[in-house]
Amino acid sequence: MAKAYVFLADGFEDIEALAPVDILRRGGIDVKTVSINATDMVASAHGVQVKADMMFADADFSDADLLMLPGGMPGAKNLDEHEGVRAALVRHAEQQKLIGAICAAPMVLGHLGLLRGKRATCYPGFETELEGATYTAEPCTADGNIITGKGPGASFAYAYRLLEEFKGASIVAELKKGMMYEF
Template sequence: METVYLFFAEGSEEVEALAVVDILRRAGVETRIVSVTGDKMVTGAHGIRVEADMLMEEVDFSKAAMLVLPGGLPGSYNLARHEGLAEGIMQQYKAGKPLAAICAAPLVYGRMGLLKGLKATCYPGFEENLEGASYTGSLVEEDGLFITGKGPAAVFEFGYAIVAKLAGKDKAEAVRNGMLYNEVAR
């Protein structure tokens, strides 16, 4: 079974990581939080300690359904500097498999040149890192292999877009309804 791997670094945005994992697991999508620090306990951008499911060294990228990067500072920069993660991203990209990032984290894909010619969104002020992409400013943008999200307020739409991509629109709508999101978003 393929797995979604969400990568968590020191300073990653907790709500963007945990809300996405929660939404995916509600949809029945196998999802694992991966620490890129060498320790399963990682401190996020707002001082919340998160226990990852696994370490970077345990990831089998050949079994990845999708790679997801939460934003946050300095978390996004820490993800961008991780050579093993960059190698895994390139493996995923070359295999034609989906990738997602939210908030400041699309800078990882942008700096790697993977967003050239595509529409993308990110936290305002980080658009110069989306090298060659067309910045839309939308809450969520899907283009090619990529799903990008604007920031913390976009996390639900971002999570539902990932579910729709991996499990179908009906499953995404069922999770939205089960979480009462459609009542709030009216």
């Protein structure tokens, strides 16, 4: 079974974190939410308290098939400033494993140089943070081992695209039908 880790920092965007967690789990992916805080409780950008499945310090991520960064502010900034998250992303990218980032979070990948020569999208206003990337303005952009999403409204499209990497288009189509995603 594929394994995904979703990094949560105070100020994460609710739907950008939890919609992908839900969709990936429905699709049979083993997803763990990971707090980068001092406790397992993480506050979303809208004040929703979420108990993460695990603490950052309790995982080495070597078994990860996907590392995912939700957006939201100051959540994305908090992820960008966390040296452990940055190091995990670089190691993951060196192995050409899948990385997902949505909204403001692609800036973390840009700051690490992981978007050089790739196509990517992000929340409007963060385009200059996608260092070396070609900005697409698409709801969701996949390029090699990187999948980026534009913002909250693209959360479902982004999550389905991540799932497609592991399960294929037919499984995603079945899940969309069952979830009444008719767009």
